[in-house]
Amino acid sequence: MSAAADVPSSHEVKLAWSSELQMDVEENLDVALPHTSYLFLGIHHGIADGYTAMTICGLIIKLLNDVIEGTTIDDEELYGYAPDLSSSLVANRVQMIESNPEMKHFLFSEMRQRSRWRSAFDQVFTVPEEVAERSRHINYCLSEYSTTQFIEKCRSEGVEVHSGFSALANVALMELLVEKGIILDNYFICSSQTVDMRRYWGGDSSQFLLGCHVTPLHLWMGTPRNIMATFWELARSFQEAVDSAVSTGMVMDEEAIQRIVSPAPPDFNRAFRMPAIRQTDYYMVNLGDVTPLVTEGGPHVRVERIVNSISIKKGNIACSHFVHTFRGRLTHTLDYSTKFMTKELAKRYSDKIFQRMRELF
Template sequence: MPDFDGKWLREASKAEKIFEECHKKGTVLVAYHVNLSTTVPLQEDQVKLALTHLYRKVPCLRVCFGEREGTLWFREATNKNVDFKVLPETEVNEVMACLKSYQYNSDTGPLWCARLVADTSSGQCEQTTSMVDNTSTGHSGQASPHIPDDNLVSLPHSYHLFLGFHHGIIDGFSAIKICGFTATLLNDVITGKPINDDQLGEFVSCKETMELVLAKKALIKGDPLLMKKWTDEANLRKDKELFFSRIYQKPEGTEENCLALERQLDTTTTRKFLNKCRAERVTVHSAFTALADAALVELLAEKGVVQDTYNIYNYHAVSTRRYWKGDVSKSLGCHVSIIRMYTDTPRNINEIFWDFARSVHQELQSKLTSGTALEEEAFDLLKSELKDTLKFVADSPTSFVSPDYYTTNMGDVTALVTEEDNVRVTCIMRSVSNRNTMCTCSHIFHTFRGRFLHLLDYNTRFMSTEIAENFCNKIFDNLSKVIE
């Protein structure tokens, strides 16, 4: 297996540097909650051995940071020990909160950790006929229950596996792949199957993305109209007031926190939602964005912010791998950018919902196809806005304007987590902390094993639990209505 020799690998990218700054402030950290069902009770040494193999076989997990000639670089981790603990079931609802503010050792690694909690209550969970609605108002979010499944009779033992990551080493694609690797390696350990030294993927730099960004930069620089377009949009952001700031002011003296609310649709409701989206010729992402806009409009009107049209500002995470050439299935690391959108949302949106959803779909698809996210990065380079971007983690940034909400959608991730004979992943929920940032809230969603799973990470600087619950309730109430 590869040695942990601390050798220098490459300079960190702009995004990776930003995520390390965020990590220092205990924010923008990634936490995954994986429900496992197994044929036999798990032993601590089995799980630790599987995670040790994971550490050795996944290159992006085997890195740390170091400063080289005044610049932040990646190097091989020198700490060979897996950061793993088995915790009592009484602590299950606190783990996500811990991982979302965890301090990793950036100088030695590892920049990830794992926690295991046995689940003795899974047999008591009952599925509703239309929608599983797990709403949490706690700091960490209540642990996701196992959903009953007739195919799991032969896997009677249930566990919560929590994986925490420094965002600088992974994005959603990499983390989901790691969840799948973990299940496979755990299955191999249980069966006694020999595990080789082959690497599971590659820790890829952003070189290919930067080549595309630099080409966009030259394009903008040589086109005065295109430069004016991006300059005007940047100026527009400076004048944008957050809608959530208009309906909520955090009480003085209260601690700022990142809380979470969770929703899970059952298979029947998920299937109806997916089929309706296909029939209306929109993606699930576009439909959900339209539902979030509709819910925000309703919420604002109830709070006295009444307008004919609401200009809603949102960010959509996008993997830059989509713009690369060749096979990207083994390309691990952090390769994420954003698409910014301003959506003029009418007060009567619910009366024209699918027409509105189609307009959102058309704009999103146009931006995805044209590589708008790359153009935005190119414009940032032209304006030398790295220092302004780093103000994202400051207490009171003046030049960074947050959107009304973020979205991060992985689509159907079932195929990325293979089924094993002795280990079955039954649910995956993901979360990213946003405390001590100017982020209002993030809609994090994907489909897994036929169920649509959603988590709202919300920053108590901008949203109370009451508003967050109301926001989510409206989204899913409207979802039930528009799929009938």
């Protein structure tokens, strides 16, 4: 748009993109904002994690409102990029492991054991070879009422939303396996929980939001076939495992071991060309309430919904879960790779999660 006159005086931006959107209530758009747009932002994961991306979205919304309002734009740098802060923490962890032979032996044994693991999607669910390699996703947005119900139920059971939703993801996957005729008393499912490294920086890190500062925590959780009878025990197991790993710094062990094994920087181009062996059933990312980062907007541009999604077609994972709350509504994105999952399977997986969630209220 070349001039302010070309910009509508009232505009609503949906920071969202979706191949399929499901909601448990109809949308109630702000009638005071008659114009609706969808804004797609492609942000490279090498320089941004979810928190950084949400911050960027918030800055764009503020900029749009300021331009329409005619406010003078301050072009001073707002945030810094600090990749070394997280890297130095892992380097310290490497030194600690190298100085403790018993710990090093234990961690290497765990790594070898995990290397023999095969994802359930790889073992059971097959996709025709001629299917094109694509990343797809399905979104589900809860109402404010259902979101509040789920959050309050999690709190009453002594777990965070992250653990409650991870347990639901396990239950839904277990039920898919049962449908495929894999009948066991207990199903061990491997999830990769994404942990924010900023918690270890110390001091005020608010000026260094830019960058990718997350690390994976792999958890193997037994999920009994009759788990819904004792669902919250599984959720509390997730909570205890994550809390323990975070409080002890064990979340950095996987990255530290990788540095010991291969000190040189990873060659991602080579890795993406190699045959994918799926050792993780799913990734789980929970950004919490992103409303303060994205902001609801101003008098001219307001945000109705925001959806996170990543391209996983070059990775070795079948799917990943993105969870966040915005304006009091929980949004879930199931990203999936067409190499490993069909649209029908992805939709059934997503549907099962929310079917089971409703049984908890």
